[in-house]
Amino acid sequence: MFEPLFRRFERLVDPFAETPLEAPPSGFMAFCWYYTRPVWPILAGVACLGAMIAVLEVYIFTYIGDLVTWLEGADRASFLSENWPRLALMAAVLLLARPAVEVVWQLLFHQGLMGTFPMSIRFRAHRYLLRQSVSFYQNDFAGRIANKLMQTALSVREVVSKFADILVYVSVYFTASVVVVSGADPWFGALFMGWLGAYLVTLRHFIPKLRDVSKDQADARALMTGHVVDAYTNITTVKLFAHTAREETYARGSMQAFLDTVFGQMRLVTKLNVVLVLINMALLFGTGALAIALWQVSAVTTGQIAIAIALVLRLQGMSHWILWELAGLFENVGTVQDGIGTLAREREVQDVPNATALAVPNGEVTFEGIRFHYGKTSSVIENLSLTIRPGEKIGLIGRSGAGKSTLVNLLLRFYDLEGGRILIDGQDIALTRQDLIRQNVGVVTQDTSLLHRSIFENVAYGKPEASEADVIDALKKAHAWDFVATLTDQAGRVGLAAHVGERGVKLSGGQRQRIAIARVFLKDAPILVLDEATSALDSEVEAAIQESLFDLMKGKTVIAIAHRLSTISAMDRLIVLDKGRIIEEGDHQTLQAAGGLYAHLWAHQSGGFLDSAAEASRETA
Incomplete structure (x- = not known):
């Protein structure tokens, strides 16, 4: 029933759209905007709907306070007949307006934004990274680069969505709350503004510290992941030299460094939570005491007191939520800043304009x-x-x-x-x-690595439009078809469909080399x-393939x-x-x-x- 509606919103953004292959800006705001541009209309819609939700919620609290006042002095027999228009309006708000706005917000936020936004970032950044210079990859861990790509995409989404939705919602909600309670008595508004000042001072003190430690944490996490992936990628070398204990120590050092950043973060969070509880209790106490004092001189009604107390309790709950959202925001800011250093790096080797x-x-x-x-x-x-x-x-x-x-x-x-x-x-x-x-230029190197894909895909990498017959012919010329025809992988795929493992680890060095030679046969570059x-080939296999290599060299430089x-x-x-x-x-x-x-x-x-x-x-x- 809802599937067509979901699909419609999921297709609002094409995450795989072709975009210019330029280096992203290195400035934080410019970097975020560079990747946000395709989804900004959805973000604007989410922000507007969030503001509407905030206004409606404050209106509901106001109505509850009015209801208390009405009930306090109303005649039970005539209450419904006298107040039914207002009751009907509130019923429409509760049962129609508020759910309708929520539905549209949910569809825009979760279907239109949460999935496609980070995927768009990943795809655009991946396209750029694929065109990075060789030295870029020689100077870093492959796992670390991939980790930064994945982390940064999610963090940009979180930073932008929090600014566009949560901060707008909170700002509108708090402003509406102050207007409502100030309408009962200006002193209520003064208390709320005093609480806001203390809250902002607290955040101003703690959030930059959380941001800095989060940036260190993101870098430490990426380094830890890189160390772990490095060991897994070179597991054969680790085993050959019996250095599992050494790799444990190597990884433990980066894990301990990451854990140290977590401890620092949690200490800050504990201090922040304690301070937050203190200022929240001060607001509740002050509001309650002021309400009693004003009620004693008949300056406020019980309904207005109910509104003020309800909004205080709501703000207390929101303050903890805002805390974690802001902490998460600045943690993601740190992650984005860390990722910018990798994803926004200029290519060392670039095509000239109009190449x-x-x-x-x-x-x-x-x-x-x-x-x-x-x-x-x-x-x-x-x-x-x-x-x-x-x-x-x-x-x-x-x-x-x-x-x-x-x-x-x-x-x-x-x-x-x-x-x-x-x-x-x-x-x-x-x-x-x-x-x-x-x-x-066709190249066969000494250090041959294959993609973790099928034999067919690896050989056809030299000529993507090649047919199965073309691939088999190239394998035969490279004296590789005999062993390829008998290959079976763990998934039961055989022959050309068999997968070779990461970097071709399921094949011997000589087998990998012959697959690489077949790939160049198929490419047929001038x-x-x-x-x-032929460095990885034994003498017998080398002798068998020399004739094929001479055939490959005919007519070529x-x-x-x-x-x-x-x-x-x-x-x-x-x-x-x-x-x-x-x-x-x-x-x-x-x-x-x-x-x-x-x-x-x-x-x-x-x-x-x-x-x-x-x-x-x-x-x-």
């Missing part, structure tokens, strides 16, 4: 005098120039820290250059859209990056990084890096004959891998 499209007909890659240093004092890459011809296959070689992976990250524009240019088919990547760069692409030099020795050209500079280049035979760093690294191979111990001894010799 151009990127066309890659050939796949030529040019590095022109590039310089980059990750914010360090010494550069990781300094004045490096390199041109990779269309369809050329190059191998990047060098010791750890030579700048190989950095070069790839700069090509993908995970970071902005500090000097020089990178061109793809003559187009400066700093002037084009980041997503178009990455759409045209530029291919292999960053230790390839940049390959490998410590296992045998896997890239057949490349068209080998580039040897050292301390961010190119020190040698040529094919395998030329570099080996030159007797430089490449020849040294090749000579110290052991089973196809760099002999780290020999290398270390050479460097310290």
Whole structure:
């Protein structure tokens, strides 16, 4: 019966509406308004209805006082005939007007606001966070970022809704109460205003303290969650090193820090409650004493006394409610302020205004005098120039820290250059859209992580419109179909439908790598990056997949990084890096004959891998 009505109000706001992907303002009020703008008409309606409810409730108390006065001097036989219009009006207020306003308020507040408002914030903030720079995620816990997203969305809703509804309701209610009791005698109004002054002074003293401790609490909660999630995410490492006790201690420290903020908050709440009881009892005592004194000189009626006492008792109950609402308000203010630091952070790497499209007909890659240093004092890459011809296959070689992976990250524009240019088919990547760069570069990395979704979804990530046949074909090319066809997860899903677990933990390293390779097969980008692409594969599987990798490289510009030099020795050209500079280049035979760093690294191979111990001894010799 009520479902269509509920649905109508639930659809007043579309929480998934497309909005500009801009950084939210960093100021508190501007930040809240940025996310509140889509729902402000509903908030305005809620505030107006709240004000109407407050006026009606005070009117009801006034009517009860009048009723006492009428009954005190009325004739029982003629009471109804003389007062039926007023009684009928009150019946209409109680049975029609007040319930009708309440129904509309409930629908607007709970159906129109409480669900869609925070979801709108989450979706908009999530869209922005997804486009944050890689360094943003490297410098924080994933669980901490997610926690701030969820907490901040709810806190913005609470802050805004309390201002728009509760504070409006309370302000109107108190103002109407003062007007009513002052109509009986101005001294009643003076008492109420005195109570308000004491109440505001109390809140002024305690609420900022609660706000500050709540902000600390929100940060401590996020840190505690981050520590816990970090252990769960890396549970295999924790188990391998038998460090469960160490993780307990690690988490206990952040839990204790969070608990300390809770203790501080509760001490403030206890003090505040005690002070509040004192001023409430003072108001009740003063109102009662004044009522008796005025009644003795016939200055007020018993009905007016009933109104004053009823409103005092109502305000006492409201004062505790207001206390917790304001405490909650400022707790949420602290949470929002804490979340602003994460959600409103500017992206380090941004598309320029009117960024151009990127066309890659050939796949030529040019590095022109590039310089980059990750914010360090010494550069990781300094004045490096390199041109990779269309369809050329190059191998990047060098010791750890030579700048190989950095070069790839700069090509993908995970970071902005500090000097020089990178061109793809003559187009400066700093002037084009980041997503178009990455759409045209296929990457298989050493640290392969998969989404906690099905095999099909993971492989089709390279080409979302791919059919099941396309996915199976890519898996076969990557020599992954044999094991995928037999996979079963805990939910009983098999083959392509089987889920791989968080970061692909249900698969072996080699299986994850082959899924990643299949994904790049399907993507079929004109530029291919292999960053230790076969490092997780055993020799037998690597030998089986090498042919497929060569098939994948056909017609593409390839940049390959490998410590296992045998896997890239057949490349068209080998580039040897050292301390961010190119020190040698040529094919395998030329570099080996030159007797430089490449020849040294090749000579110290052991089973196809760099002999780290020999290398270390050479460097310290």
